[in-house]
Amino acid sequence: MPSPFRLLAPRPRTIQRDAVELALADGRCVQVARVRDPRARRLKLSVDERGARLTLPVRASLAAGERFLAEHRDWLAAQLAHCASDAQQPLRRGETATLPLRGACLPLRWEAGRYARLQCDGGTLAFAAPAGASDAALQRALRDFYASQARIDLGRWLPRQLPSLPRPPRRVQFKVMSSQWGSLAPDGSVALDLSLVLARPSAFEYVLVHELCHLVRADHSRAFWREVEARFPAWRDERDYFHAEGRRLKATLRALLG
Structure with missing residues:
Protein backbone atom coordinates (compact mmCIF):
# COMPACT_ATOMS: atom_id res chain seq x y z
CA MET A 1 0.00 0.00 0.00
CA ALA A 87 21.74 30.39 -42.11
CA GLN A 88 23.30 27.49 -43.96
CA GLN A 89 21.44 26.60 -47.14
CA PRO A 90 20.37 22.96 -47.68
CA LEU A 91 22.52 20.68 -49.80
CA ARG A 92 21.65 21.18 -53.47
CA ARG A 93 23.20 19.27 -56.37
CA GLY A 94 25.12 21.59 -58.65
CA GLU A 95 24.39 24.60 -56.42
CA THR A 96 26.25 23.90 -53.19
CA ALA A 97 29.80 25.07 -53.91
CA THR A 98 31.46 24.56 -50.51
CA LEU A 99 31.04 22.32 -47.49
CA PRO A 100 32.32 22.77 -43.92
CA LEU A 101 34.85 20.33 -42.49
CA ARG A 102 37.23 20.59 -39.52
CA GLY A 103 36.79 24.33 -39.04
CA ALA A 104 37.28 25.18 -42.72
CA CYS A 105 35.05 25.65 -45.75
CA LEU A 106 36.27 23.38 -48.56
CA PRO A 107 35.47 23.84 -52.27
CA LEU A 108 33.09 21.24 -53.67
CA ARG A 109 32.81 19.97 -57.23
CA TRP A 110 29.95 17.86 -58.57
CA GLU A 111 30.52 14.87 -60.84
CA ALA A 112 28.45 12.17 -62.50
CA GLY A 113 28.55 8.79 -60.81
CA ARG A 114 26.72 5.47 -60.50
CA TYR A 115 25.75 6.19 -56.90
CA ALA A 116 25.93 9.10 -54.47
CA ARG A 117 29.37 9.34 -52.88
CA LEU A 118 31.43 12.15 -51.39
CA GLN A 119 35.23 12.00 -51.23
CA CYS A 120 37.98 14.30 -50.02
CA ASP A 121 40.92 14.82 -52.36
CA GLY A 122 43.43 16.97 -50.51
CA GLY A 123 41.74 20.28 -49.88
CA THR A 124 38.90 19.68 -52.36
CA LEU A 125 35.69 17.69 -52.04
CA ALA A 126 34.20 15.71 -54.93
CA PHE A 127 30.54 14.69 -54.85
CA ALA A 128 29.63 12.02 -57.43
CA ALA A 129 25.98 11.17 -57.97
CA PRO A 130 23.67 9.92 -60.73
CA ALA A 131 21.51 12.49 -62.48
CA GLY A 132 18.33 11.20 -60.83
CA ALA A 133 19.68 11.06 -57.26
CA SER A 134 17.15 12.34 -54.74
CA ASP A 135 17.89 14.94 -52.07
CA ALA A 136 17.57 12.18 -49.47
CA ALA A 137 20.23 10.09 -51.23
CA LEU A 138 22.61 13.06 -51.35
CA GLN A 139 22.01 13.78 -47.68
CA ARG A 140 22.70 10.16 -46.73
CA ALA A 141 25.95 10.27 -48.67
CA LEU A 142 26.94 13.47 -46.92
CA ARG A 143 26.13 12.03 -43.50
CA ASP A 144 28.14 8.88 -44.28
CA PHE A 145 31.07 11.06 -45.37
CA TYR A 146 31.00 13.14 -42.19
CA ALA A 147 30.76 9.99 -40.07
CA SER A 148 33.77 8.44 -41.83
CA GLN A 149 35.81 11.63 -41.36
CA ALA A 150 34.86 11.73 -37.68
CA ARG A 151 36.03 8.13 -37.25
CA ILE A 152 39.36 9.05 -38.88
CA ASP A 153 39.87 11.77 -36.27
CA LEU A 154 38.78 9.40 -33.52
CA GLY A 155 41.41 6.92 -34.66
CA ARG A 156 44.12 9.58 -34.24
CA TRP A 157 43.15 10.67 -30.72
CA LEU A 158 41.62 7.71 -28.92
CA PRO A 159 44.71 5.42 -28.82
CA ARG A 160 46.66 8.09 -26.93
CA GLN A 161 44.08 8.11 -24.13
CA LEU A 162 43.42 4.40 -23.71
CA PRO A 163 46.54 3.37 -21.70
CA SER A 164 45.67 5.71 -18.82
CA LEU A 165 41.96 4.88 -18.61
CA PRO A 166 40.57 2.38 -16.10
CA ARG A 167 38.75 0.70 -19.00
CA PRO A 168 38.20 1.48 -22.68
CA PRO A 169 34.83 2.78 -23.84
CA ARG A 170 32.55 -0.05 -24.89
CA ARG A 171 31.99 1.71 -28.20
CA VAL A 172 31.98 5.20 -29.69
CA GLN A 173 29.14 6.24 -31.98
CA PHE A 174 28.29 9.44 -33.81
CA LYS A 175 24.79 10.82 -34.05
CA VAL A 176 23.01 14.14 -34.47
CA MET A 177 22.41 15.55 -30.97
CA SER A 178 20.14 18.50 -30.28
CA SER A 179 21.93 20.11 -27.33
CA GLN A 180 24.73 17.90 -26.00
CA TRP A 181 28.14 17.45 -27.60
CA GLY A 182 28.72 14.06 -26.06
CA SER A 183 27.52 11.62 -23.43
CA LEU A 184 28.67 8.50 -21.61
CA ALA A 185 26.12 5.73 -21.05
CA PRO A 186 26.18 3.54 -17.91
CA ASP A 187 27.52 0.63 -19.99
CA GLY A 188 30.56 2.69 -21.02
CA SER A 189 29.37 3.60 -24.52
CA VAL A 190 30.30 7.08 -25.72
CA ALA A 191 28.03 9.09 -28.02
CA LEU A 192 29.43 12.13 -29.84
CA ASP A 193 27.62 14.76 -31.85
CA LEU A 194 28.29 14.39 -35.57
CA SER A 195 28.59 18.16 -35.97
CA LEU A 196 31.90 17.97 -34.08
CA VAL A 197 33.55 17.08 -37.39
CA LEU A 198 32.59 20.56 -38.62
CA ALA A 199 34.38 22.20 -35.68
CA ARG A 200 38.07 22.92 -35.39
CA PRO A 201 39.89 19.66 -34.55
CA SER A 202 41.07 20.80 -31.12
CA ALA A 203 37.46 21.40 -30.06
CA PHE A 204 36.45 17.93 -31.27
CA GLU A 205 39.35 16.35 -29.39
CA TYR A 206 38.41 18.20 -26.20
CA VAL A 207 34.87 16.76 -26.25
CA LEU A 208 36.28 13.26 -26.72
CA VAL A 209 38.68 13.73 -23.80
CA HIS A 210 35.87 15.17 -21.67
CA GLU A 211 33.69 12.09 -22.18
CA LEU A 212 36.58 9.68 -21.67
CA CYS A 213 37.37 11.37 -18.36
CA HIS A 214 33.92 10.31 -17.18
CA LEU A 215 35.26 6.76 -17.25
CA VAL A 216 37.55 7.93 -14.45
CA ARG A 217 35.11 10.25 -12.64
CA ALA A 218 31.37 9.94 -13.31
CA ASP A 219 30.62 13.50 -12.17
CA HIS A 220 31.74 17.08 -12.76
CA SER A 221 33.60 17.44 -9.49
CA ARG A 222 36.90 19.24 -9.04
CA ALA A 223 38.61 15.89 -9.34
CA PHE A 224 36.99 15.38 -12.73
CA TRP A 225 38.17 18.75 -14.03
CA ARG A 226 41.69 18.04 -12.73
CA GLU A 227 41.59 14.89 -14.85
CA VAL A 228 40.52 16.92 -17.89
CA GLU A 229 43.19 19.53 -17.20
CA ALA A 230 45.92 16.88 -17.04
CA ARG A 231 44.88 15.40 -20.38
CA PHE A 232 43.85 18.57 -22.21
CA PRO A 233 45.27 21.76 -20.60
CA ALA A 234 43.62 24.10 -23.15
CA TRP A 235 40.07 22.86 -22.43
CA ARG A 236 38.88 26.35 -21.41
CA ASP A 237 39.71 27.73 -24.87
CA GLU A 238 37.60 25.01 -26.48
CA ARG A 239 34.73 25.59 -24.07
CA ASP A 240 34.74 29.27 -25.09
CA TYR A 241 34.83 28.21 -28.74
CA PHE A 242 31.67 26.16 -28.30
CA HIS A 243 29.95 29.04 -26.52
CA ALA A 244 30.67 31.23 -29.53
CA GLU A 245 30.29 28.76 -32.41
CA GLY A 246 28.37 25.77 -31.09
CA ARG A 247 24.88 26.85 -32.08
CA ARG A 248 26.03 27.66 -35.61
CA LEU A 249 27.75 24.29 -36.00
CA LYS A 250 24.66 22.34 -35.00
CA ALA A 251 22.42 24.48 -37.21
CA THR A 252 24.74 23.99 -40.17
CA LEU A 253 24.63 20.21 -39.89
CA ARG A 254 20.85 20.17 -39.50
CA ALA A 255 20.42 22.33 -42.60
CA LEU A 256 22.77 20.22 -44.73
CA LEU A 257 21.20 16.92 -43.67
CA GLY A 258 17.66 18.19 -44.12
Whole structure:
Protein backbone atom coordinates (compact mmCIF):
# COMPACT_ATOMS: atom_id res chain seq x y z
CA MET A 1 0.00 0.00 0.00
CA PRO A 2 1.46 3.40 -0.92
CA SER A 3 2.36 5.80 1.86
CA PRO A 4 -0.42 8.38 2.53
CA PHE A 5 2.29 11.04 2.63
CA ARG A 6 3.23 10.20 -0.99
CA LEU A 7 -0.39 10.61 -2.02
CA LEU A 8 -0.48 14.08 -0.45
CA ALA A 9 2.80 15.21 -2.02
CA PRO A 10 2.39 17.68 -4.93
CA ARG A 11 3.03 16.32 -8.38
CA PRO A 12 6.26 17.59 -9.94
CA ARG A 13 5.58 20.44 -12.32
CA THR A 14 6.50 19.80 -15.94
CA ILE A 15 7.51 22.02 -18.82
CA GLN A 16 4.53 23.37 -20.77
CA ARG A 17 4.78 24.52 -24.38
CA ASP A 18 2.59 26.46 -26.76
CA ALA A 19 3.09 29.33 -29.22
CA VAL A 20 2.06 32.95 -29.61
CA GLU A 21 2.16 35.33 -32.57
CA LEU A 22 3.90 38.69 -32.39
CA ALA A 23 3.50 41.54 -34.90
CA LEU A 24 6.82 43.20 -35.76
CA ALA A 25 7.24 46.86 -36.61
CA ASP A 26 7.43 46.09 -40.36
CA GLY A 27 4.03 44.39 -40.27
CA ARG A 28 5.30 40.81 -40.31
CA CYS A 29 3.90 38.33 -37.81
CA VAL A 30 6.31 35.83 -36.30
CA GLN A 31 5.52 32.81 -34.18
CA VAL A 32 7.24 32.65 -30.82
CA ALA A 33 7.52 29.35 -28.96
CA ARG A 34 6.29 29.92 -25.40
CA VAL A 35 7.75 27.63 -22.73
CA ARG A 36 6.74 27.62 -19.07
CA ASP A 37 9.68 26.02 -17.27
CA PRO A 38 9.70 25.22 -13.51
CA ARG A 39 13.47 25.82 -13.50
CA ALA A 40 13.21 29.34 -14.94
CA ARG A 41 13.72 32.23 -12.55
CA ARG A 42 12.98 35.11 -14.92
CA LEU A 43 11.47 35.90 -18.27
CA LYS A 44 13.88 35.15 -21.10
CA LEU A 45 13.69 35.71 -24.85
CA SER A 46 16.10 33.80 -27.09
CA VAL A 47 16.56 33.29 -30.81
CA ASP A 48 18.32 30.53 -32.72
CA GLU A 49 18.07 28.85 -36.11
CA ARG A 50 14.75 27.27 -35.07
CA GLY A 51 13.12 30.62 -34.30
CA ALA A 52 12.19 32.69 -31.26
CA ARG A 53 11.51 31.28 -27.80
CA LEU A 54 10.00 32.94 -24.74
CA THR A 55 10.69 31.21 -21.43
CA LEU A 56 8.45 31.99 -18.46
CA PRO A 57 8.81 31.06 -14.79
CA VAL A 58 5.89 29.17 -13.27
CA ARG A 59 4.46 32.23 -11.51
CA ALA A 60 4.75 34.62 -14.46
CA SER A 61 1.43 35.52 -16.10
CA LEU A 62 0.77 35.27 -19.81
CA ALA A 63 0.07 39.00 -19.83
CA ALA A 64 3.53 39.68 -18.39
CA GLY A 65 5.02 37.51 -21.12
CA GLU A 66 3.17 39.42 -23.83
CA ARG A 67 4.37 42.75 -22.42
CA PHE A 68 7.92 41.41 -22.34
CA LEU A 69 7.65 40.40 -26.00
CA ALA A 70 6.29 43.80 -27.00
CA GLU A 71 9.12 45.59 -25.16
CA HIS A 72 11.75 43.49 -26.97
CA ARG A 73 10.11 43.47 -30.39
CA ASP A 74 12.86 45.44 -32.13
CA TRP A 75 15.59 43.31 -30.57
CA LEU A 76 13.76 40.18 -31.70
CA ALA A 77 13.47 41.46 -35.29
CA ALA A 78 17.21 42.20 -35.40
CA GLN A 79 18.12 38.76 -34.06
CA LEU A 80 15.84 36.97 -36.52
CA ALA A 81 17.41 38.91 -39.40
CA HIS A 82 20.90 38.01 -38.18
CA CYS A 83 20.03 34.29 -37.98
CA ALA A 84 18.50 34.38 -41.46
CA SER A 85 21.61 35.99 -42.98
CA ASP A 86 23.92 33.42 -41.39
CA ALA A 87 21.74 30.39 -42.11
CA GLN A 88 23.30 27.49 -43.96
CA GLN A 89 21.44 26.60 -47.14
CA PRO A 90 20.37 22.96 -47.68
CA LEU A 91 22.52 20.68 -49.80
CA ARG A 92 21.65 21.18 -53.47
CA ARG A 93 23.20 19.27 -56.37
CA GLY A 94 25.12 21.59 -58.65
CA GLU A 95 24.39 24.60 -56.42
CA THR A 96 26.25 23.90 -53.19
CA ALA A 97 29.80 25.07 -53.91
CA THR A 98 31.46 24.56 -50.51
CA LEU A 99 31.04 22.32 -47.49
CA PRO A 100 32.32 22.77 -43.92
CA LEU A 101 34.85 20.33 -42.49
CA ARG A 102 37.23 20.59 -39.52
CA GLY A 103 36.79 24.33 -39.04
CA ALA A 104 37.28 25.18 -42.72
CA CYS A 105 35.05 25.65 -45.75
CA LEU A 106 36.27 23.38 -48.56
CA PRO A 107 35.47 23.84 -52.27
CA LEU A 108 33.09 21.24 -53.67
CA ARG A 109 32.81 19.97 -57.23
CA TRP A 110 29.95 17.86 -58.57
CA GLU A 111 30.52 14.87 -60.84
CA ALA A 112 28.45 12.17 -62.50
CA GLY A 113 28.55 8.79 -60.81
CA ARG A 114 26.72 5.47 -60.50
CA TYR A 115 25.75 6.19 -56.90
CA ALA A 116 25.93 9.10 -54.47
CA ARG A 117 29.37 9.34 -52.88
CA LEU A 118 31.43 12.15 -51.39
CA GLN A 119 35.23 12.00 -51.23
CA CYS A 120 37.98 14.30 -50.02
CA ASP A 121 40.92 14.82 -52.36
CA GLY A 122 43.43 16.97 -50.51
CA GLY A 123 41.74 20.28 -49.88
CA THR A 124 38.90 19.68 -52.36
CA LEU A 125 35.69 17.69 -52.04
CA ALA A 126 34.20 15.71 -54.93
CA PHE A 127 30.54 14.69 -54.85
CA ALA A 128 29.63 12.02 -57.43
CA ALA A 129 25.98 11.17 -57.97
CA PRO A 130 23.67 9.92 -60.73
CA ALA A 131 21.51 12.49 -62.48
CA GLY A 132 18.33 11.20 -60.83
CA ALA A 133 19.68 11.06 -57.26
CA SER A 134 17.15 12.34 -54.74
CA ASP A 135 17.89 14.94 -52.07
CA ALA A 136 17.57 12.18 -49.47
CA ALA A 137 20.23 10.09 -51.23
CA LEU A 138 22.61 13.06 -51.35
CA GLN A 139 22.01 13.78 -47.68
CA ARG A 140 22.70 10.16 -46.73
CA ALA A 141 25.95 10.27 -48.67
CA LEU A 142 26.94 13.47 -46.92
CA ARG A 143 26.13 12.03 -43.50
CA ASP A 144 28.14 8.88 -44.28
CA PHE A 145 31.07 11.06 -45.37
CA TYR A 146 31.00 13.14 -42.19
CA ALA A 147 30.76 9.99 -40.07
CA SER A 148 33.77 8.44 -41.83
CA GLN A 149 35.81 11.63 -41.36
CA ALA A 150 34.86 11.73 -37.68
CA ARG A 151 36.03 8.13 -37.25
CA ILE A 152 39.36 9.05 -38.88
CA ASP A 153 39.87 11.77 -36.27
CA LEU A 154 38.78 9.40 -33.52
CA GLY A 155 41.41 6.92 -34.66
CA ARG A 156 44.12 9.58 -34.24
CA TRP A 157 43.15 10.67 -30.72
CA LEU A 158 41.62 7.71 -28.92
CA PRO A 159 44.71 5.42 -28.82
CA ARG A 160 46.66 8.09 -26.93
CA GLN A 161 44.08 8.11 -24.13
CA LEU A 162 43.42 4.40 -23.71
CA PRO A 163 46.54 3.37 -21.70
CA SER A 164 45.67 5.71 -18.82
CA LEU A 165 41.96 4.88 -18.61
CA PRO A 166 40.57 2.38 -16.10
CA ARG A 167 38.75 0.70 -19.00
CA PRO A 168 38.20 1.48 -22.68
CA PRO A 169 34.83 2.78 -23.84
CA ARG A 170 32.55 -0.05 -24.89
CA ARG A 171 31.99 1.71 -28.20
CA VAL A 172 31.98 5.20 -29.69
CA GLN A 173 29.14 6.24 -31.98
CA PHE A 174 28.29 9.44 -33.81
CA LYS A 175 24.79 10.82 -34.05
CA VAL A 176 23.01 14.14 -34.47
CA MET A 177 22.41 15.55 -30.97
CA SER A 178 20.14 18.50 -30.28
CA SER A 179 21.93 20.11 -27.33
CA GLN A 180 24.73 17.90 -26.00
CA TRP A 181 28.14 17.45 -27.60
CA GLY A 182 28.72 14.06 -26.06
CA SER A 183 27.52 11.62 -23.43
CA LEU A 184 28.67 8.50 -21.61
CA ALA A 185 26.12 5.73 -21.05
CA PRO A 186 26.18 3.54 -17.91
CA ASP A 187 27.52 0.63 -19.99
CA GLY A 188 30.56 2.69 -21.02
CA SER A 189 29.37 3.60 -24.52
CA VAL A 190 30.30 7.08 -25.72
CA ALA A 191 28.03 9.09 -28.02
CA LEU A 192 29.43 12.13 -29.84
CA ASP A 193 27.62 14.76 -31.85
CA LEU A 194 28.29 14.39 -35.57
CA SER A 195 28.59 18.16 -35.97
CA LEU A 196 31.90 17.97 -34.08
CA VAL A 197 33.55 17.08 -37.39
CA LEU A 198 32.59 20.56 -38.62
CA ALA A 199 34.38 22.20 -35.68
CA ARG A 200 38.07 22.92 -35.39
CA PRO A 201 39.89 19.66 -34.55
CA SER A 202 41.07 20.80 -31.12
CA ALA A 203 37.46 21.40 -30.06
CA PHE A 204 36.45 17.93 -31.27
CA GLU A 205 39.35 16.35 -29.39
CA TYR A 206 38.41 18.20 -26.20
CA VAL A 207 34.87 16.76 -26.25
CA LEU A 208 36.28 13.26 -26.72
CA VAL A 209 38.68 13.73 -23.80
CA HIS A 210 35.87 15.17 -21.67
CA GLU A 211 33.69 12.09 -22.18
CA LEU A 212 36.58 9.68 -21.67
CA CYS A 213 37.37 11.37 -18.36
CA HIS A 214 33.92 10.31 -17.18
CA LEU A 215 35.26 6.76 -17.25
CA VAL A 216 37.55 7.93 -14.45
CA ARG A 217 35.11 10.25 -12.64
CA ALA A 218 31.37 9.94 -13.31
CA ASP A 219 30.62 13.50 -12.17
CA HIS A 220 31.74 17.08 -12.76
CA SER A 221 33.60 17.44 -9.49
CA ARG A 222 36.90 19.24 -9.04
CA ALA A 223 38.61 15.89 -9.34
CA PHE A 224 36.99 15.38 -12.73
CA TRP A 225 38.17 18.75 -14.03
CA ARG A 226 41.69 18.04 -12.73
CA GLU A 227 41.59 14.89 -14.85
CA VAL A 228 40.52 16.92 -17.89
CA GLU A 229 43.19 19.53 -17.20
CA ALA A 230 45.92 16.88 -17.04
CA ARG A 231 44.88 15.40 -20.38
CA PHE A 232 43.85 18.57 -22.21
CA PRO A 233 45.27 21.76 -20.60
CA ALA A 234 43.62 24.10 -23.15
CA TRP A 235 40.07 22.86 -22.43
CA ARG A 236 38.88 26.35 -21.41
CA ASP A 237 39.71 27.73 -24.87
CA GLU A 238 37.60 25.01 -26.48
CA ARG A 239 34.73 25.59 -24.07
CA ASP A 240 34.74 29.27 -25.09
CA TYR A 241 34.83 28.21 -28.74
CA PHE A 242 31.67 26.16 -28.30
CA HIS A 243 29.95 29.04 -26.52
CA ALA A 244 30.67 31.23 -29.53
CA GLU A 245 30.29 28.76 -32.41
CA GLY A 246 28.37 25.77 -31.09
CA ARG A 247 24.88 26.85 -32.08
CA ARG A 248 26.03 27.66 -35.61
CA LEU A 249 27.75 24.29 -36.00
CA LYS A 250 24.66 22.34 -35.00
CA ALA A 251 22.42 24.48 -37.21
CA THR A 252 24.74 23.99 -40.17
CA LEU A 253 24.63 20.21 -39.89
CA ARG A 254 20.85 20.17 -39.50
CA ALA A 255 20.42 22.33 -42.60
CA LEU A 256 22.77 20.22 -44.73
CA LEU A 257 21.20 16.92 -43.67
CA GLY A 258 17.66 18.19 -44.12
